[in-house]
Amino acid sequence: MSRELLYGWGLTAPGNCELRTVYDEAQVLDQLSKTTHTIARGLGRSYGDPAQVSGGVVLNNRGLCEIGRISDEGVVTVGAGASIDELLQLSIPLGWFVPVTAGTRQITIGGAIAADVHGKNHHVDGSFANHVLSMRLVTPTGAHTISPNSQPELFWGTVGAMGLTGVITEATIQMTPITTDSVLVDTDRYSNLEGVMTAMFEGDANYRYSVAWVDCMTKGKNMGRAILTRGDHAGVDQVTKPTLVGPQPPKISVPFMPPSGLLNRASVRLFNEAWFRVAPQHREKEVQSLSTFFHPLDGVSNWNRMYGKRGFLQYQFAVSDDHSETVVNAIKRLSESGVASFLAVLKRFGAGNASPLSFPIPGWTLALDLPIGSPRLPGILDELDDMVVAAGGRLYFAKDSRLSPEKAQVMYPRLGEFRTLKNRIDPEHKLTSDLARRLRLVGE
Amino acid sequence: MENAFGQPQNVVVLGGSSDIARAITRKLCAARTSNVVLAGRSQKALDAAGDEAKDYGATTVSTVLFDAEQPENAAKTIDEAFAAAGEPVDLVIIAVGLLGKQEEDENDPEATWRMAAVNYAWPVTALAQLRKLMVAQGHGRILVISSVASVRVRRTMYNYGAAKAGLDRFAFGFSQGLEGTGVKMQILRPGYVRTKMIAGLKEAPFTTGPNEVADYVMRGIANDSTIIWSPPILRYVFFILRHLPNSLWRAVMDRT
Numbered sequence: 001m002s003r004e005l006l007y008g009w010g011l012t013a014p015g016n017c018e019l020r021t022v023y024d025e026a027q028v029l030d031q032l033s034k035t036t037h038t039i040a041r042g043l044g045r046s047y048g049d050p051a052q053v054s055g056g057v058v059l060n061n062r063g064l065c066e067i068g069r070i071s072d073e074g075v076v077t078v079g080a081g082a083s084i085d086e087l088l089q090l091s092i093p094l095g096w097f098v099p100v101t102a103g104t105r106q107i108t109i110g111g112a113i114a115a116d117v118h119g120k121n122h123h124v125d126g127s128f129a130n131h132v133l134s135m136r137l138v139t140p141t142g143a144h145t146i147s148p149n150s151q152p153e154l155f156w157g158t159v160g161a162m163g164l165t166g167v168i169t170e171a172t173i174q175m176t177p178i179t180t181d182s183v184l185v186d187t188d189r190y191s192n193l194e195g196v197m198t199a200m201f202e203g204d205a206n207y208r209y210s211v212a213w214v215d216c217m218t219k220g221k222n223m224g225r226a227i228l229t230r231g232d233h234a235g236v237d238q239v240t241k242p243t244l245v246g247p248q249p250p251k252i253s254v255p256f257m258p259p260s261g262l263l264n265r266a267s268v269r270l271f272n273e274a275w276f277r278v279a280p281q282h283r284e285k286e287v288q289s290l291s292t293f294f295h296p297l298d299g300v301s302n303w304n305r306m307y308g309k310r311g312f313l314q315y316q317f318a319v320s321d322d323h324s325e326t327v328v329n330a331i332k333r334l335s336e337s338g339v340a341s342f343l344a345v346l347k348r349f350g351a352g353n354a355s356p357l358s359f360p361i362p363g364w365t366l367a368l369d370l371p372i373g374s375p376r377l378p379g380i381l382d383e384l385d386d387m388v389v390a391a392g393g394r395l396y397f398a399k400d401s402r403l404s405p406e407k408a409q410v411m412y413p414r415l416g417e418f419r420t421l422k423n424r425i426d427p428e429h430k431l432t433s434d435l436a437r438r439l440r441l442v443g444e
Numbered sequence: 445m446e447n448a449f450g451q452p453q454n455v456v457v458l459g460g461s462s463d464i465a466r467a468i469t470r471k472l473c474a475a476r477t478s479n480v481v482l483a484g485r486s487q488k489a490l491d492a493a494g495d496e497a498k499d500y501g502a503t504t505v506s507t508v509l510f511d512a513e514q515p516e517n518a519a520k521t522i523d524e525a526f527a528a529a530g531e532p533v534d535l536v537i538i539a540v541g542l543l544g545k546q547e548e549d550e551n552d553p554e555a556t557w558r559m560a561a562v563n564y565a566w567p568v569t570a571l572a573q574l575r576k577l578m579v580a581q582g583h584g585r586i587l588v589i590s591s592v593a594s595v596r597v598r599r600t601m602y603n604y605g606a607a608k609a610g611l612d613r614f615a616f617g618f619s620q621g622l623e624g625t626g627v628k629m630q631i632l633r634p635g636y637v638r639t640k641m642i643a644g645l646k647e648a649p650f651t652t653g654p655n656e657v658a659d660y661v662m663r664g665i666a667n668d669s670t671i672i673w674s675p676p677i678l679r680y681v682f683f684i685l686r687h688l689p690n691s692l693w694r695a696v697m698d699r700t
Contacts, residue, residue, distance in 0.1 A: 010448060015626050372449065401448035
């Protein structure tokens with residue numbers, strides 16, 4: 001038992017919490033009975049404040065890390081604190097890949113369900129919870145086995161709910177079969193946003209995985225120039241030496257925190273320019289490893305330190321196809337403002353699922369990393385919020401660290417439904433987080 | 445809760461009707477602040493400041509009355525203000541101060557005691573209670589309004605300067621004791637500000653209005669600076685002034 005400062009991945013708005021590692025369901029139940037303010041935490045990869053509760057008790061789920069046998073059909077039961085990385089170490093050699101992965105392997109299974117993470121295959125396979133067959137959830141009122149069939153309300157109410165319904169202790173997942181650890185990748189470069197959006201709208205259905213990297217710092221006719229990479233798992237006959245090897249640990253680390261401001265307009269512009277020029281105009285069927293394609297940043301540990309002590313945030317929103325102009329306007333607003341933004345990622349979303357708080361809605365999603373520091377940034381992002389609200393879109397709780405409660409209510413119209421469930425299974429509102437308090441997710 | 449930019453939602457302002465406090469409160473309410481507790485001496489002045497906070501976006505405003513000449517009641521006032529806030533408090537502003545009239549007060553023990561009580565004893569007593577409550581919360585920010593007058597005490601306002609110097613140094617030590625607690629202390633050192641407090645005094649160089657001070661405070665909060673100078677150039681001006689030989693210091697400062 002120790003009190004320490006907990007942050008999200010963006011290193012902003014810390015909270016001093018008591019961190020306790022839980023190893024089994026009984027301990028979780030015990031903690032829930034003893035504490036008044038508590039939330040589960042995994043690997044702390046959410047950008048803002050969902051995995052901390054200032055002045056309260058944070059349950060570190062990394063003690064719940066057992067990985068069961070993978071059945072012949074690819075079904076596996078995994079402790080909620082096991083990471084996707086740990087699961088892939090075991091599953092890839094047996095020919096199974098996770099059904100959905102975020103941009104990093106360093107997230108826990110519990111976190112993946114709580115944030116209902118999506119990946120490059122959302123337009124085909126949906127989000128993580130779509131592949132969860134059942135899970136164990138410990139609430140202040142008891143432990144439950146829940147599945148989409150047995151207890152749909154609690155199951156879907158837990159998905160995307162950022163841990164506010166209870167502590168997930170394990171989940172049974174349907175894995176995806178693979179025959180090699182390679183991906184066949186097609187890369188295309190587009191000189192403006194319209195080009196890449198048209199190509200994605202028309203062609204993404206031909207690929208299982210697709211993502212575009214967009215330069216949010218060029219203005220004028222090259223505004224939103226982009227590199228689109230799309231691919232599918234390679235078959236044994238499509239690569240010269242088919243192997244099935246799990247992911248490697250990171251080779252490089254950011255050992256200390258450089259001064260804030262290292263990533264500024266000039267350095268990010270330079271990086272974006274280089275990145276764009278290095279990419280090929282058009283290349284087909286390039287063989288890439290699973291790690292290079294899915295988790296490029298996992299090669300560098302602690303890369304979030306690059307932003308310095310002030311930290312950074314990620315702004316990610318989703319809008320439907322009817323409002324694709326919001327993507328254009330948002331990038332325009334940012335490029336005109338000259339705010340440094342690197343790694344803007346554009347993706348297509350397929351259908352959402354039954355969860356009242358899950359983020360994806362069919363259409364587009366754009367995610368941008370932004371350093372804290374520019375005094376204009378808070379106002380610019382508030383303007384973007386208004387654009388997203390006007391388009392009927394929403395922001396992603398796993399990324400948010402600055403939205404207002406009023407706009408969160410509008411973006412998630414089914415919040416009321418979630419609160420009704422919350423009041424039933426956690427009437428004393430023991431499960432709460434700094435995110436829940438900031439956005440008033442659990443009501444007054 | 446505070447967001448990634450340090451913008452608070454729940455704010456307690458001690459000395460809530462002071463001009464600088466009101467300017468800061470307006471800016472906070474225009475951003476994310478919805479719940480404001482204003483504490484001060486005059487209900488009427490607090491109500492006016494409260495209406496203003498609502499105009500700028502606050503949804504809940506409550507008021508607490510207290511007398512800064514009674515440091516023994518400071519802890520009680522803090523408790524009342526936190527109870528009125530009802531939720532974890534993200535930011536506490538201590539804008540309690542009394543400029544006094546140096547020449548009239550010099551031979552007046554009672555007035556001298558009053559200067560020490562309002563400018564030093566009340567704020568530090570309040571800080572001790574705030575430390576207890578906010579460290580338990582695990583997060584929060586305290587902004588103490590000090591003054592550039594605290595940097596080097598001068599002939600023409602030594603009563604005020606010495607009390608502020610005490611508060612400023614106390615706050616600096618206090619901030620170091622908060623490391624790792626999730627609570628942050630920031631010290632505002634403004635130069636002359638056009639407010640009720642200095643009405644009638646001759647305008648000194650680097651004088652600003654309260655809205656400019658509030659701008660520097662917003663930036664200081666976003667950057668987590670321990671000391672916020674307003675305007676920022678005073679940091680360098682006072683670095684020089686502080687190191688002048690006494691005769692030169694007197695020659696410069698006794699005239700203004």
